[in-house]
Amino acid sequence: MAEARRRDAAATRAAILASARVGFARGGYDGVGVREIAEGAGVTAMMVNRYFGSKEQLFAEVVAQIMAEPTILTRANIEAPDFADRIAANLVDITAGGATPLDGFLIMLRSSSSDQAAEIGRAQIEAHYHRVLTEALAGDLAPQRAAIVLALVSGIQVMRQVLALSALTDADPADLRGLLEPLFRQLVRAP
Amino acid sequence: MAEARRRDAAATRAAILASARVGFARGGYDGVGVREIAEGAGVTAMMVNRYFGSKEQLFAEVVAQIMAEPTILTRANIEAPDFADRIAANLVDITAGGATPLDGFLIMLRSSSSDQAAEIGRAQIEAHYHRVLTEALAGDLAPQRAAIVLALVSGIQVMRQVLALSALTDADPADLRGLLEPLFRQLVRAP
DNA sequence: TCTCCTTGTCTACGGTTGTAGACTAACGCG
Protein backbone atom coordinates (compact mmCIF):
# COMPACT_ATOMS: atom_id res chain seq x y z
CA MET A 1 0.00 0.00 0.00
CA ALA A 2 0.77 3.69 0.08
CA GLU A 3 2.59 3.75 -3.22
CA ALA A 4 3.42 7.08 -4.83
CA ARG A 5 0.17 7.37 -6.72
CA ARG A 6 -1.46 10.67 -7.50
CA ARG A 7 -4.73 11.44 -9.25
CA ASP A 8 -5.57 7.95 -10.44
CA ALA A 9 -9.22 7.28 -9.77
CA ALA A 10 -9.27 3.62 -10.72
CA ALA A 11 -6.17 2.81 -8.70
CA THR A 12 -7.44 4.72 -5.69
CA ARG A 13 -10.76 2.94 -5.81
CA ALA A 14 -9.03 -0.41 -6.05
CA ALA A 15 -6.70 0.49 -3.19
CA ILE A 16 -9.61 1.42 -0.96
CA LEU A 17 -11.39 -1.81 -1.84
CA ALA A 18 -8.29 -3.85 -1.07
CA SER A 19 -7.64 -2.09 2.20
CA ALA A 20 -11.28 -2.48 3.19
CA ARG A 21 -11.13 -6.18 2.47
CA VAL A 22 -8.15 -6.62 4.73
CA GLY A 23 -9.73 -4.55 7.45
CA PHE A 24 -13.14 -6.21 7.30
CA ALA A 25 -11.56 -9.66 7.25
CA ARG A 26 -9.59 -8.89 10.38
CA GLY A 27 -12.17 -7.07 12.44
CA GLY A 28 -15.53 -7.40 10.77
CA TYR A 29 -17.79 -4.53 9.84
CA ASP A 30 -17.52 -2.76 13.16
CA GLY A 31 -13.91 -3.68 13.78
CA VAL A 32 -12.41 -1.20 11.37
CA GLY A 33 -13.14 2.47 10.76
CA VAL A 34 -13.21 4.36 7.51
CA ARG A 35 -10.21 6.39 8.59
CA GLU A 36 -8.19 3.22 9.07
CA ILE A 37 -9.36 1.81 5.75
CA ALA A 38 -8.46 5.06 4.02
CA GLU A 39 -5.06 5.17 5.67
CA GLY A 40 -4.36 1.67 4.39
CA ALA A 41 -5.14 2.92 0.90
CA GLY A 42 -3.01 6.03 1.32
CA VAL A 43 -5.87 8.48 1.10
CA THR A 44 -8.19 10.45 3.34
CA ALA A 45 -11.33 9.10 4.96
CA MET A 46 -13.52 11.26 2.79
CA MET A 47 -12.40 9.39 -0.30
CA VAL A 48 -14.21 6.31 0.96
CA ASN A 49 -17.50 8.12 0.87
CA ARG A 50 -16.67 9.80 -2.40
CA TYR A 51 -16.05 6.52 -4.17
CA PHE A 52 -18.51 4.23 -2.40
CA GLY A 53 -21.18 6.49 -0.95
CA SER A 54 -20.96 5.13 2.56
CA LYS A 55 -19.18 2.57 4.67
CA GLU A 56 -22.13 0.23 4.34
CA GLN A 57 -22.03 0.35 0.54
CA LEU A 58 -18.30 -0.24 0.63
CA PHE A 59 -18.87 -3.30 2.79
CA ALA A 60 -21.52 -4.59 0.39
CA GLU A 61 -19.08 -4.22 -2.50
CA VAL A 62 -16.30 -6.01 -0.63
CA VAL A 63 -18.63 -8.89 0.24
CA ALA A 64 -19.94 -9.12 -3.31
CA GLN A 65 -16.37 -9.18 -4.65
CA ILE A 66 -15.34 -11.96 -2.30
CA MET A 67 -18.39 -14.06 -2.95
CA ALA A 68 -17.90 -13.76 -6.69
CA GLU A 69 -14.41 -15.21 -6.53
CA PRO A 70 -13.90 -18.88 -7.38
CA THR A 71 -13.94 -21.16 -4.37
CA ILE A 72 -13.62 -24.86 -3.87
CA LEU A 73 -17.41 -24.98 -4.06
CA THR A 74 -17.71 -24.92 -7.81
CA ARG A 75 -20.00 -27.25 -9.69
CA ALA A 76 -17.09 -28.95 -11.38
CA ASN A 77 -15.31 -29.55 -8.11
CA ILE A 78 -18.34 -30.76 -6.26
CA GLU A 79 -19.34 -33.24 -8.92
CA ALA A 80 -15.84 -34.58 -9.30
CA PRO A 81 -15.48 -38.10 -7.92
CA ASP A 82 -12.75 -36.98 -5.55
CA PHE A 83 -14.63 -33.97 -4.16
CA ALA A 84 -14.14 -35.15 -0.59
CA ASP A 85 -10.41 -35.30 -1.14
CA ARG A 86 -10.30 -31.90 -2.76
CA ILE A 87 -12.27 -30.06 -0.11
CA ALA A 88 -10.34 -31.75 2.68
CA ALA A 89 -7.07 -30.72 1.04
CA ASN A 90 -8.35 -27.21 0.53
CA LEU A 91 -9.26 -26.93 4.18
CA VAL A 92 -5.89 -28.18 5.34
CA ASP A 93 -3.97 -26.02 2.94
CA ILE A 94 -6.15 -23.06 2.14
CA THR A 95 -4.09 -22.19 -0.87
CA ALA A 96 -4.61 -25.62 -2.40
CA GLY A 97 -6.91 -26.09 -5.33
CA GLY A 98 -6.11 -22.74 -6.83
CA ALA A 99 -9.18 -21.32 -5.14
CA THR A 100 -9.61 -18.54 -2.71
CA PRO A 101 -10.67 -19.96 0.62
CA LEU A 102 -14.10 -19.13 1.89
CA ASP A 103 -13.10 -15.72 3.18
CA GLY A 104 -16.70 -14.75 2.92
CA PHE A 105 -17.46 -16.90 5.92
CA LEU A 106 -14.98 -15.27 8.18
CA ILE A 107 -16.01 -11.77 7.24
CA MET A 108 -19.65 -12.61 7.75
CA LEU A 109 -19.05 -14.28 11.09
CA ARG A 110 -17.05 -11.37 12.34
CA SER A 111 -19.64 -8.93 11.03
CA SER A 112 -22.70 -10.77 12.25
CA SER A 113 -22.87 -8.50 15.26
CA SER A 114 -24.00 -5.54 13.21
CA ASP A 115 -27.49 -5.89 11.82
CA GLN A 116 -26.75 -3.87 8.71
CA ALA A 117 -23.86 -6.08 7.70
CA ALA A 118 -25.43 -9.39 8.66
CA GLU A 119 -28.21 -9.43 6.12
CA ILE A 120 -25.92 -8.25 3.33
CA GLY A 121 -23.86 -11.42 3.43
CA ARG A 122 -26.49 -13.87 4.59
CA ALA A 123 -28.23 -13.79 1.25
CA GLN A 124 -24.89 -14.01 -0.55
CA ILE A 125 -23.82 -17.10 1.37
CA GLU A 126 -27.13 -18.78 0.74
CA ALA A 127 -27.02 -17.93 -2.94
CA HIS A 128 -23.36 -18.56 -3.74
CA TYR A 129 -22.44 -21.36 -1.37
CA HIS A 130 -25.49 -23.25 -0.19
CA ARG A 131 -27.55 -23.24 -3.36
CA VAL A 132 -24.79 -24.43 -5.68
CA LEU A 133 -23.75 -27.09 -3.19
CA THR A 134 -27.31 -28.32 -2.76
CA GLU A 135 -27.83 -28.66 -6.50
CA ALA A 136 -24.60 -30.50 -7.00
CA LEU A 137 -25.05 -32.93 -4.16
CA ALA A 138 -28.54 -34.00 -5.28
CA GLY A 139 -30.33 -36.93 -3.71
CA ASP A 140 -32.20 -37.17 -0.44
CA LEU A 141 -31.79 -34.37 2.08
CA ALA A 142 -29.46 -32.50 -0.25
CA PRO A 143 -30.10 -29.09 1.38
CA GLN A 144 -29.40 -30.52 4.81
CA ARG A 145 -26.25 -32.32 3.69
CA ALA A 146 -25.07 -29.17 1.96
CA ALA A 147 -25.66 -27.15 5.10
CA ILE A 148 -23.67 -29.63 7.16
CA VAL A 149 -20.81 -29.51 4.67
CA LEU A 150 -20.80 -25.73 4.97
CA ALA A 151 -20.95 -26.04 8.74
CA LEU A 152 -17.93 -28.31 8.76
CA VAL A 153 -15.99 -26.10 6.38
CA SER A 154 -16.73 -22.92 8.28
CA GLY A 155 -16.18 -24.64 11.61
CA ILE A 156 -12.72 -25.80 10.64
CA GLN A 157 -11.87 -22.35 9.36
CA VAL A 158 -13.08 -20.77 12.57
CA MET A 159 -11.07 -23.18 14.69
CA ARG A 160 -7.96 -22.55 12.65
CA GLN A 161 -8.09 -18.88 11.87
CA VAL A 162 -10.21 -17.35 14.59
CA LEU A 163 -9.49 -19.45 17.63
CA ALA A 164 -6.12 -20.66 16.36
CA LEU A 165 -6.50 -24.05 17.97
CA SER A 166 -3.01 -25.48 17.93
CA ALA A 167 -4.33 -28.98 17.36
CA LEU A 168 -5.31 -27.80 13.89
CA THR A 169 -2.69 -25.21 13.08
CA ASP A 170 0.28 -27.34 14.07
CA ALA A 171 -0.98 -30.74 12.98
CA ASP A 172 0.41 -32.81 10.17
CA PRO A 173 -1.65 -31.90 7.10
CA ALA A 174 -1.78 -35.52 6.02
CA ASP A 175 -3.31 -36.52 9.33
CA LEU A 176 -5.96 -33.85 9.05
CA ARG A 177 -6.82 -34.86 5.53
CA GLY A 178 -7.14 -38.44 6.70
CA LEU A 179 -9.65 -37.40 9.31
CA LEU A 180 -11.65 -35.01 7.16
CA GLU A 181 -11.96 -37.00 3.98
CA PRO A 182 -14.25 -39.73 5.37
CA LEU A 183 -16.55 -37.10 6.81
CA PHE A 184 -16.98 -35.31 3.51
CA ARG A 185 -17.27 -38.60 1.67
CA GLN A 186 -20.14 -39.55 3.90
CA LEU A 187 -21.91 -36.25 3.30
CA VAL A 188 -21.44 -36.27 -0.46
CA ARG A 189 -23.02 -39.69 -0.75
CA ALA A 190 -26.81 -39.58 -0.62
CA PRO A 191 -28.20 -41.58 2.33
CA MET B 1 -35.80 -6.97 33.79
CA ALA B 2 -36.39 -3.62 35.46
CA GLU B 3 -38.10 -5.03 38.53
CA ALA B 4 -38.81 -2.79 41.48
CA ARG B 5 -35.52 -3.44 43.24
CA ARG B 6 -33.71 -0.90 45.33
CA ARG B 7 -30.40 -1.12 47.10
CA ASP B 8 -29.71 -4.80 46.60
CA ALA B 9 -26.11 -5.23 45.59
CA ALA B 10 -26.22 -8.95 44.87
CA ALA B 11 -29.37 -8.68 42.79
CA THR B 12 -28.04 -5.69 40.88
CA ARG B 13 -24.81 -7.44 40.12
CA ALA B 14 -26.69 -10.50 38.91
CA ALA B 15 -29.00 -8.34 36.80
CA ILE B 16 -26.07 -6.63 35.12
CA LEU B 17 -24.43 -9.97 34.46
CA ALA B 18 -27.64 -11.37 32.97
CA SER B 19 -28.23 -8.33 30.80
CA ALA B 20 -24.62 -8.39 29.63
CA ARG B 21 -24.92 -12.02 28.70
CA VAL B 22 -27.96 -11.33 26.55
CA GLY B 23 -26.31 -8.35 24.94
CA PHE B 24 -22.97 -10.01 24.27
CA ALA B 25 -24.70 -13.09 22.88
CA ARG B 26 -26.67 -11.00 20.44
CA GLY B 27 -24.04 -8.55 19.29
CA GLY B 28 -20.69 -9.68 20.58
CA TYR B 29 -18.29 -7.56 22.58
CA ASP B 30 -18.52 -4.51 20.37
CA GLY B 31 -22.17 -4.95 19.51
CA VAL B 32 -23.53 -3.70 22.80
CA GLY B 33 -22.63 -0.68 24.91
CA VAL B 34 -22.41 -0.41 28.66
CA ARG B 35 -25.35 2.00 28.67
CA GLU B 36 -27.52 -0.56 26.92
CA ILE B 37 -26.39 -3.32 29.26
CA ALA B 38 -27.09 -1.14 32.26
CA GLU B 39 -30.51 -0.18 30.94
CA GLY B 40 -31.39 -3.85 30.59
CA ALA B 41 -30.50 -4.29 34.23
CA GLY B 42 -32.46 -1.23 35.27
CA VAL B 43 -29.47 0.76 36.47
CA THR B 44 -27.07 3.42 35.24
CA ALA B 45 -24.04 2.80 33.09
CA MET B 46 -21.72 3.71 35.92
CA MET B 47 -22.91 0.70 37.91
CA VAL B 48 -21.25 -1.56 35.37
CA ASN B 49 -17.88 -0.09 36.14
CA ARG B 50 -18.60 0.02 39.84
CA TYR B 51 -19.34 -3.67 40.02
CA PHE B 52 -17.01 -5.03 37.37
CA GLY B 53 -14.28 -2.45 36.96
CA SER B 54 -14.61 -2.14 33.21
CA LYS B 55 -16.53 -3.45 30.26
CA GLU B 56 -13.68 -5.80 29.47
CA GLN B 57 -13.73 -7.34 32.94
CA LEU B 58 -17.50 -7.69 32.72
CA PHE B 59 -17.07 -9.54 29.45
CA ALA B 60 -14.49 -11.82 30.99
CA GLU B 61 -16.86 -12.64 33.82
CA VAL B 62 -19.72 -13.38 31.43
CA VAL B 63 -17.52 -15.67 29.37
CA ALA B 64 -16.21 -17.42 32.46
CA GLN B 65 -19.74 -17.94 33.72
CA ILE B 66 -20.91 -19.42 30.45
CA MET B 67 -17.92 -21.68 30.09
CA ALA B 68 -18.37 -23.00 33.61
CA GLU B 69 -21.90 -24.14 32.93
CA PRO B 70 -22.53 -27.80 32.15
CA THR B 71 -22.51 -28.58 28.46
CA ILE B 72 -22.88 -31.70 26.42
CA LEU B 73 -19.09 -31.93 26.53
CA THR B 74 -18.81 -33.50 29.95
CA ARG B 75 -16.55 -36.43 30.60
CA ALA B 76 -19.48 -38.67 31.44
CA ASN B 77 -21.27 -37.77 28.23
CA ILE B 78 -18.25 -38.12 26.03
CA GLU B 79 -17.29 -41.51 27.36
CA ALA B 80 -20.82 -42.85 27.13
CA PRO B 81 -21.22 -45.40 24.35
CA ASP B 82 -23.94 -43.32 22.72
CA PHE B 83 -22.00 -40.03 22.77
CA ALA B 84 -22.50 -39.54 19.05
CA ASP B 85 -26.25 -39.86 19.48
CA ARG B 86 -26.28 -37.50 22.40
CA ILE B 87 -24.29 -34.73 20.81
CA ALA B 88 -26.23 -35.01 17.56
CA ALA B 89 -29.50 -34.74 19.49
CA ASN B 90 -28.15 -31.82 21.47
CA LEU B 91 -27.22 -30.00 18.28
CA VAL B 92 -30.61 -30.57 16.71
CA ASP B 93 -32.52 -29.64 19.83
CA ILE B 94 -30.30 -27.35 21.82
CA THR B 95 -32.37 -27.86 24.93
CA ALA B 96 -31.91 -31.61 24.84
CA GLY B 97 -29.63 -33.35 27.26
CA GLY B 98 -30.37 -30.99 30.11
CA ALA B 99 -27.31 -29.02 29.16
CA THR B 100 -26.80 -25.44 28.17
CA PRO B 101 -25.80 -25.31 24.54
CA LEU B 102 -22.38 -24.05 23.68
CA ASP B 103 -23.31 -20.40 23.97
CA GLY B 104 -19.70 -19.69 24.60
CA PHE B 105 -18.95 -20.37 20.97
CA LEU B 106 -21.42 -17.90 19.61
CA ILE B 107 -20.31 -15.15 21.92
CA MET B 108 -16.69 -15.76 21.07
CA LEU B 109 -17.32 -15.85 17.34
CA ARG B 110 -19.27 -12.63 17.43
CA SER B 111 -16.62 -11.05 19.62
CA SER B 112 -13.60 -12.27 17.72
CA SER B 113 -13.36 -8.93 15.96
CA SER B 114 -12.11 -7.17 19.05
CA ASP B 115 -8.63 -8.16 20.09
CA GLN B 116 -9.30 -7.66 23.77
CA ALA B 117 -12.27 -10.01 23.77
CA ALA B 118 -10.76 -12.64 21.50
CA GLU B 119 -7.97 -13.77 23.76
CA ILE B 120 -10.23 -13.86 26.81
CA GLY B 121 -12.40 -16.60 25.39
CA ARG B 122 -9.77 -18.37 23.34
CA ALA B 123 -8.07 -19.71 26.42
CA GLN B 124 -11.42 -20.63 27.96
CA ILE B 125 -12.53 -22.60 24.92
CA GLU B 126 -9.22 -24.39 24.78
CA ALA B 127 -9.36 -25.22 28.48
CA HIS B 128 -13.02 -26.07 28.95
CA TYR B 129 -13.99 -27.57 25.63
CA HIS B 130 -10.96 -28.81 23.75
CA ARG B 131 -8.93 -30.17 26.61
CA VAL B 132 -11.70 -32.22 28.19
CA LEU B 133 -12.77 -33.53 24.82
CA THR B 134 -9.23 -34.50 23.90
CA GLU B 135 -8.71 -36.43 27.13
CA ALA B 136 -11.99 -38.25 26.80
CA LEU B 137 -11.57 -39.22 23.18
CA ALA B 138 -8.13 -40.74 23.73
CA GLY B 139 -6.37 -42.71 21.05
CA ASP B 140 -4.47 -41.54 18.00
CA LEU B 141 -4.83 -37.94 16.92
CA ALA B 142 -7.13 -37.22 19.83
CA PRO B 143 -6.44 -33.46 19.81
CA GLN B 144 -7.17 -33.26 16.11
CA ARG B 145 -10.34 -35.32 16.35
CA ALA B 146 -11.47 -33.21 19.29
CA ALA B 147 -10.86 -30.04 17.31
CA ILE B 148 -12.87 -31.34 14.38
CA VAL B 149 -15.73 -32.27 16.70
CA LEU B 150 -15.68 -28.73 18.03
CA ALA B 151 -15.54 -27.39 14.51
CA LEU B 152 -18.59 -29.38 13.53
CA VAL B 153 -20.50 -28.37 16.63
CA SER B 154 -19.69 -24.69 16.26
CA GLY B 155 -20.27 -24.81 12.52
CA ILE B 156 -23.75 -26.23 12.92
CA GLN B 157 -24.54 -23.66 15.56
CA VAL B 158 -23.31 -20.86 13.33
CA MET B 159 -25.33 -22.09 10.38
CA ARG B 160 -28.45 -22.36 12.50
CA GLN B 161 -28.27 -19.39 14.80
CA VAL B 162 -26.13 -16.86 12.99
CA LEU B 163 -26.86 -17.43 9.33
CA ALA B 164 -30.24 -19.01 9.99
CA LEU B 165 -29.91 -21.40 7.07
CA SER B 166 -33.43 -22.65 6.49
CA ALA B 167 -32.15 -26.10 5.53
CA LEU B 168 -31.17 -26.52 9.16
CA THR B 169 -33.76 -24.49 11.01
CA ASP B 170 -36.76 -25.96 9.21
CA ALA B 171 -35.53 -29.51 8.73
CA ASP B 172 -36.97 -32.59 10.41
CA PRO B 173 -34.89 -33.11 13.55
CA ALA B 174 -34.83 -36.85 12.97
CA ASP B 175 -33.30 -36.34 9.54
CA LEU B 176 -30.61 -34.08 10.94
CA ARG B 177 -29.78 -36.54 13.68
CA GLY B 178 -29.53 -39.26 11.09
CA LEU B 179 -26.97 -37.22 9.16
CA LEU B 180 -24.96 -36.03 12.12
CA GLU B 181 -24.69 -39.20 14.14
CA PRO B 182 -22.43 -41.10 11.71
CA LEU B 183 -20.10 -38.13 11.53
CA PHE B 184 -19.63 -37.94 15.27
CA ARG B 185 -19.41 -41.71 15.53
CA GLN B 186 -16.54 -41.66 13.09
CA LEU B 187 -14.73 -38.97 15.04
CA VAL B 188 -15.20 -40.59 18.41
CA ARG B 189 -13.67 -43.81 17.21
CA ALA B 190 -9.90 -43.73 17.14
CA PRO B 191 -8.51 -44.27 13.64
C1' DT C 1 -1.45 29.66 -21.89
C1' DC C 2 -5.91 29.70 -20.04
C1' DT C 3 -9.74 27.09 -18.32
C1' DC C 4 -12.51 23.70 -16.35
C1' DC C 5 -13.37 19.28 -14.49
C1' DT C 6 -11.58 15.80 -11.60
C1' DT C 7 -8.98 14.24 -7.61
C1' DG C 8 -7.73 14.95 -3.24
C1' DT C 9 -7.29 17.31 1.51
C1' DC C 10 -8.82 20.10 5.59
C1' DT C 11 -11.81 21.35 9.02
C1' DA C 12 -15.72 20.35 11.38
C1' DC C 13 -20.31 18.58 12.77
C1' DG C 14 -23.31 15.72 15.69
C1' DG C 15 -23.45 11.41 17.88
C1' DT C 16 -21.80 7.57 20.65
C1' DT C 17 -18.37 5.22 23.21
C1' DG C 18 -15.99 3.81 27.83
C1' DT C 19 -14.79 5.89 31.91
C1' DA C 20 -14.25 9.19 35.96
C1' DG C 21 -15.55 12.18 39.96
C1' DA C 22 -18.82 14.46 42.72
C1' DC C 23 -23.06 14.12 44.72
C1' DT C 24 -27.62 12.04 46.76
C1' DA C 25 -30.35 8.86 49.20
C1' DA C 26 -31.31 4.59 51.48
C1' DC C 27 -30.21 1.11 54.90
C1' DG C 28 -28.18 -1.05 59.23
C1' DC C 29 -26.24 -0.32 63.52
C1' DG C 30 -25.17 2.16 67.84
Next chain:
DNA sequence: CGCGTTAGTCTACAACCGTAGACAAGGAGA
Protein backbone atom coordinates in the same frame (compact mmCIF):
# COMPACT_ATOMS: atom_id res chain seq x y z
C1' DC D 1 -32.90 8.88 66.81
C1' DG D 2 -28.56 9.96 64.64
C1' DC D 3 -24.70 8.53 61.92
C1' DG D 4 -21.66 6.22 58.83
C1' DT D 5 -21.44 3.06 55.15
C1' DT D 6 -22.96 1.87 50.79
C1' DA D 7 -25.99 1.60 46.54
C1' DG D 8 -27.18 4.53 43.14
C1' DT D 9 -27.51 8.78 39.95
C1' DC D 10 -25.91 12.99 37.43
C1' DT D 11 -22.84 15.53 34.83
C1' DA D 12 -18.98 15.47 32.14
C1' DC D 13 -14.71 14.41 29.64
C1' DA D 14 -11.79 12.83 26.05
C1' DA D 15 -11.70 9.94 22.22
C1' DC D 16 -13.64 8.00 18.32
C1' DC D 17 -17.22 7.19 14.80
C1' DG D 18 -19.44 8.13 9.96
C1' DT D 19 -20.38 11.91 7.26
C1' DA D 20 -20.62 16.64 5.12
C1' DG D 21 -19.07 20.97 2.82
C1' DA D 22 -15.63 24.11 1.44
C1' DC D 23 -11.39 24.50 -0.58
C1' DA D 24 -6.68 23.48 -3.03
C1' DA D 25 -4.13 21.27 -6.69
C1' DG D 26 -3.26 18.49 -10.75
C1' DG D 27 -4.15 17.45 -15.69
C1' DA D 28 -6.10 17.58 -20.14
C1' DG D 29 -8.28 20.09 -23.86
C1' DA D 30 -9.07 24.74 -26.05
